[in-house]
Amino acid sequence: MVQSMAAAIATDLLLEREALLETLAASFGAARRGSGRLALVSGEAGAGKTSLVRRFCEELPRGTTVLPGACDPLITPRPLGPFLEIGERSDPPIVGASAHDVAGQLLALAREPVVLVVEDVHWADEATLDVVRLLGRRVSSTCGLVIVTYRDDELARDHSLRICLGDLATTEAVDRLHVEPLTAEGVRELAAGRDIDPIALFELTSGNPFYVTEILAGGNGVVPDTVRDIVLARVGQLSPPAAAVVEAASIAPPSLDAPLLLAVCGEAADSVDECLASGVVRAVDGAVGFRHELARTAVEESLSPARRLALHRAVLLGLADESRGLDLARLAFHAEAADDEPAVLRFAPAAAEQAARAGSYREAAAQYDRALRFAGNLGPGERAQLLEGRSRACYLADDQLEAIAVIREAIRYRQQQGAPLQEARALTELADYLSCRGFLQESDETVQRASRLVSGHPEQREHAYVLEAAGRFRSDGDQAARIELAARALAIGERFGDEHVAGHARVTIGTATALGDLDAGLPLLEEAAQVAHRSDQPEVVARALNNMGYVCASRYRHELADAYYDAGLKHCAEHTSDLWRINILAMSALSLLAQARFDDAARQAVAILDDPRESPWPHHTALVVLGLVRARRGDPGAREALAETTTVDLQPEEFDAIVDRAAAHAEISWLEGRPEEVAVATEATVQAALERGDAAAIARLAFWRRLAETETDGHPGGESPYVLALAGNWGDAADEWARRGQTYEAALALSRTGDVRAVRRAHAELLRLGARPLAAMVARELREKGVRDVPRGPRAATRANEAELTRRELEVLGLVAEGMRNADIAERLFLSPRTVDHHVSAIRRKLGARTRGEAVAAAGRLGLLEDR
Amino acid sequence: METYLILRRGGWRSAEDLAAAAERSTSEGERMPNDIAWIRSYVLGELDGTVGTVCIYQASSPEAIRRHASAAGLPVDEIVRVADTVLVRPDPIATLA
Numbered sequence: 031m032v033q034s035m036a037a038a039i040a041t042d043l044l045l046e047r048e049a050l051l052e053t054l055a056a057s058f059g060a061a062r063r064g065s066g067r068l069a070l071v072s073g074e075a076g077a078g079k080t081s082l083v084r085r086f087c088e089e090l091p092r093g094t095t096v097l098p099g100a101c102d103p104l105i106t107p108r109p110l111g112p113f114l115e116i117g118e119r120s121d122p123p124i125v126g127a128s129a130h131d132v133a134g135q136l137l138a139l140a141r142e143p144v145v146l147v148v149e150d151v152h153w154a155d156e157a158t159l160d161v162v163r164l165l166g167r168r169v170s171s172t173c174g175l176v177i178v179t180y181r182d183d184e185l186a187r188d189h190s191l192r193i194c195l196g197d198l199a200t201t202e203a204v205d206r207l208h209v210e211p212l213t214a215e216g217v218r219e220l221a222a223g224r225d226i227d228p229i230a231l232f233e234l235t236s237g238n239p240f241y242v243t244e245i246l247a248g249g250n251g252v253v254p255d256t257v258r259d260i261v262l263a264r265v266g267q268l269s270p271p272a273a274a275v276v277e278a279a280s281i282a283p284p285s286l287d288a289p290l291l292l293a294v295c296g297e298a299a300d301s302v303d304e305c306l307a308s309g310v311v312r313a314v315d316g317a318v319g320f321r322h323e324l325a326r327t328a329v330e331e332s333l334s335p336a337r338r339l340a341l342h343r344a345v346l347l348g349l350a351d352e353s354r355g356l357d358l359a360r361l362a363f364h365a366e367a368a369d370d371e372p373a374v375l376r377f378a379p380a381a382a383e384q385a386a387r388a389g390s391y392r393e394a395a396a397q398y399d400r401a402l403r404f405a406g407n408l409g410p411g412e413r414a415q416l417l418e419g420r421s422r423a424c425y426l427a428d429d430q431l432e433a434i435a436v437i438r439e440a441i442r443y444r445q446q447q448g449a450p451l452q453e454a455r456a457l458t459e460l461a462d463y464l465s466c467r468g469f470l471q472e473s474d475e476t477v478q479r480a481s482r483l484v485s486g487h488p489e490q491r492e493h494a495y496v497l498e499a500a501g502r503f504r505s506d507g508d509q510a511a512r513i514e515l516a517a518r519a520l521a522i523g524e525r526f527g528d529e530h531v532a533g534h535a536r537v538t539i540g541t542a543t544a545l546g547d548l549d550a551g552l553p554l555l556e557e558a559a560q561v562a563h564r565s566d567q568p569e570v571v572a573r574a575l576n577n578m579g580y581v582c583a584s585r586y587r588h589e590l591a592d593a594y595y596d597a598g599l600k601h602c603a604e605h606t607s608d609l610w611r612i613n614i615l616a617m618s619a620l621s622l623l624a625q626a627r628f629d630d631a632a633r634q635a636v637a638i639l640d641d642p643r644e645s646p647w648p649h650h651t652a653l654v655v656l657g658l659v660r661a662r663r664g665d666p667g668a669r670e671a672l673a674e675t676t677t678v679d680l681q682p683e684e685f686d687a688i689v690d691r692a693a694a695h696a697e698i699s700w701l702e703g704r705p706e707e708v709a710v711a712t713e714a715t716v717q718a719a720l721e722r723g724d725a726a727a728i729a730r731l732a733f734w735r736r737l738a739e740t741e742t743d744g745h746p747g748g749e750s751p752y753v754l755a756l757a758g759n760w761g762d763a764a765d766e767w768a769r770r771g772q773t774y775e776a777a778l779a780l781s782r783t784g785d786v787r788a789v790r791r792a793h794a795e796l797l798r799l800g801a802r803p804l805a806a807m808v809a810r811e812l813r814e815k816g817v818r819d820v821p822r823g824p825r826a827a828t829r830a831n832e833a834e835l836t837r838r839e840l841e842v843l844g845l846v847a848e849g850m851r852n853a854d855i856a857e858r859l860f861l862s863p864r865t866v867d868h869h870v871s872a873i874r875r876k877l878g879a880r881t882r883g884e885a886v887a888a889a890g891r892l893g894l895l896e897d898r
Numbered sequence: 899m900e901t902y903l904i905l906r907r908g909g910w911r912s913a914e915d916l917a918a919a920a921e922r923s924t925s926e927g928e929r930m931p932n933d934i935a936w937i938r939s940y941v942l943g944e945l946d947g948t949v950g951t952v953c954i955y956q957a958s959s960p961e962a963i964r965r966h967a968s969a970a971g972l973p974v975d976e977i978v979r980v981a982d983t984v985l986v987r988p989d990p991i992a993t994l995a
Contacts, residue, residue, distance in 0.1 A: 044963060334936055485950055564936075632964070633961075633965075659961075660960060664976060664977075665964075665977045666902070666977060666978065667959065667979070750995060802975075802976065836973070837968075837971075838970075838971035861926070862926065862927050863930055865922050865926055865969065865970065865971075868918060868921065868922050869922075871972075872915075
């Protein structure tokens with residue numbers, strides 16, 4: 031009777047949910063027609079997200095495939111948990127341990143109409159969120175509807191779910207649904223005919239459907255003080271054996287299956303029907319679990335410590351039964367709660383390895399930490415091993431400072447153990463982390479320490495790791511030495527069949543070669559990337575693409591660099607390598623800025639700043655790029671962006687970045703008409719450059735100081751256009767910059783040549799680039815020279831062509847010419863379909879064309895599509 | 899969000915072109931509600947017979963303004979941050995939007 035009442039309430043509860051149900055139905059309609067969707071369903075705890083989704087699935091046409099999965103409320107959830115659940119029910123079953131594999135198989139499933147439900151992703155492990163990101167990006171070309179539910183009331187700013195949601199923000203195929211609490215009117219309707227004050231009920235519950243149903247199902251007409259009281263009152267009405275079942279279920283989320291129930295509760299398991307009839311718990315696929323997490327925690331918290339310990343021990347015993355598959359994350363959780371040292375040391379490291387393999391590094395780090403809490407009786411070698419695992423997981427989860435601290439501890443234990451080879455291996459890890467954070471000198475010293483340790487063991491695998499690190503991190507510019515070290519690492523690595531070390535060694539060889547001779551090095555890097563791709567080393571592929579872009583950009587082959595950066599970003603998105611992604615974004619931003627592609631450079635910079643990962647160099651670079659883009663276009667906020675660089679924890683050893691910042695500071699001051707600030711802004715960095723003998727840096731800074739009429743001691747050197755300009759060869763400097771594709775700097779140099787025709791050319795170029803402040807300075811000089819007809823504004827920019835199509839319209843026209851439909855164009859350009867319709871009709875009007883075909887033909891005649 | 903003034907001098911050939919642009923501006927603005935809010939615009943009758951605007955927006959950054967402009971196909975000549983507002987009289991009666 032109570033249960034049917036709960037069911038009746040559950041039905042009523044959907045009374046304010048029609049609009050949401052309709053949205054989901056429309057999304058599934060689109061999915062069935064081949065435009066798959068991802069629906070994000072958010073709401074506070076108890077808002078009724080699960081009820082909504084369940085109702086939607088019940089109303090689907092008969093025969094529709096629905097595959098549900100849910101995340102578990104464990105601190106260290108099972109990696110890919112919800113997809114393992116889905117995979118058990120799907121046909122064919124999902125196999126594979128990485129986010130990339132799992133997403134691929136789910137998308138393949140969605141060639142037929144299917145509804146995938148992933149519940150409670152606020153508890154999800156990183157790998158699960160990676161799968162959600164990949165689904166969001168690619169679902170639109172399938173027949174799948176993916177429904178993802180989460181609590182939005184308590185997400186911290188750095189919660190991985192936020193990163194995931196941010197990633198999905200620009201995706202067209204995503205619908206967002208928010209489940210609101212009930213209105214006062216809704217609560218009144220539900221309470222109608224009950225002996226309960228609807229206003230008091232609404233005030234206590236704020237319309238939260240879970241609270242409302244719990245109170246109504248309690249049925250005694252009293253509005254209790256807290257949820258805890260409501261839930262416990264209901265449990266109190268059960269017989270002792272039934273209460274025991276409920277208590278057992280409360281410490282073993284998500285649910286107790288039949289064998290586990292029997293193992294934990296013994297004969298009391300017979301009262302399970304009474305529990306179900308009470309409505310406190312429910313059965314799903316024969317397993318008993320709470321109707322809601324809020325109720326579960328209320329019961330769990332009411333148990334005495336001794337009772338909890340006893341229950342955890344019983345659950346641990348039941349879960350460890352050899353006849354069932356071992357759920358490592360769950361076992362590790364109960365092992366710790368049961369205070370069972372051998373069990374923790376058995377299950378937690380295994381769970382950590384499993385999580386790391388799946389890409390859930392945060393969870394892996396937490397599992398290692400759990401094992402380390404019980405490591406008091408372990409020897410130094412075993413302890414070091416746990417620390418090494420934890421440090422790697424922290425590093426990959428973007429907690430680099432913790433990674434550094436932990437690996438240092440591991441190194442101390444390796445010394446204590448007297449294991450020089452393992453110590454050397456740990457030192458190479460430390461060198462990697464140090465270099466990533468910009469501690470370059472210490473990284474160098476660390477590699478040297480490692481080299482001394484392995485010097486007596488030339489044929490060991492560890493020797494390959496040390497040689498590889500030595501080649502990769504060597505920073506004195508001796509490329510031949512790098513190649514030699516990496517070649518030796520490659521030989522040993524190949525002998526051991528170690529594709530990780532061999533792959534990195536190949537990338538180092540290719541990079542070092544390319545820095546001397548681009549055409550010789552690029553094919554080596556291409557090959558290194560292909561081999562790494564075949565041997566499933568995505569991190570090596572990412573580094574290869576990163577370096578290909580870098581070596582091309584350093585030789586001013588910017589278009590080629592951009593292509594490699596794009597490929598790199600695509601690869602990182604596919605394999606969710608966020609650390610490499612943010613690095614490539616920064617290098618790409620620099621390359622785009624060099625080409626005066628201000629919009630594109632700003633887009634990359636903003637993408638970096640939106641990423642909560644703390645990597646200092648990319649963040650610093652993003653702020654410098656943003657400051658320069660703003661200053662060169664005359665937009666506000668250049669100084670603010672630059673000032674923010676001081677909040678980034680950049681090491682003084684990252685000297686190139688320090689020079690970038692000083693040069694940007696000088697340029698911004700000069701452009702904003704405050705040349706007197708340039709000397710102060712650059713003084714310290716000039717001194718540091720003199721001490722380091724960095725002639726290129728001196729030339730660059732001296733250049734800006736010269737523009738601000740401050741001279742610089744020391745000898746600027748190298749063959750850079752800065753040196754040419756400092757010597758007064760402005761024409762040669764302009765040519766050299768133009769050859770390097772740096773159109774903005776070329777125009778600046780040209781404007782200083784004193785030749786009126788050249789200066790006018792520079793002015794026109796600056797207007798075209800949208801470089802308003804410098805264009806205005808040049809225009810003023812021209813007028814002072816008596817030139818009369820200087821164009822005033824960049825209005826020509828929108829009149830780039832005879833038919834007066836805007837840049838955006840040209841872009842749309844190009845895609846129309848490729849035969850794309852408006853909907854596809856909208857998706858490609860991140861526009862709304864309506865805007866694209868507008869653009870297309872504007873294009874037709876301006877070209878006097880009745881159809882798209884005529885527009886394309888007219889564009890061809892006018893030569894509009896040639897230099898896009 | 900800060901307040902910005904955006905100059906779009908001579909961006910359109912006619913009032914009709916501008917009206918179509920205003921519609922695009924609205925629909926693109928709705929797609930980035932956390933980054934941009936169009937407050938008001940003054941339409942300029944340019945000397946060469948074209949139409950321009952001075953627009954007041956609230957935006958999260960200058961980049962957001964440019965991203966919106968590029969998506970909606972609006973020209974941008976200059977973006978200036980508004981430091982303060984001095985209201986003297988209400989605006990004359992609006993016809994657009």
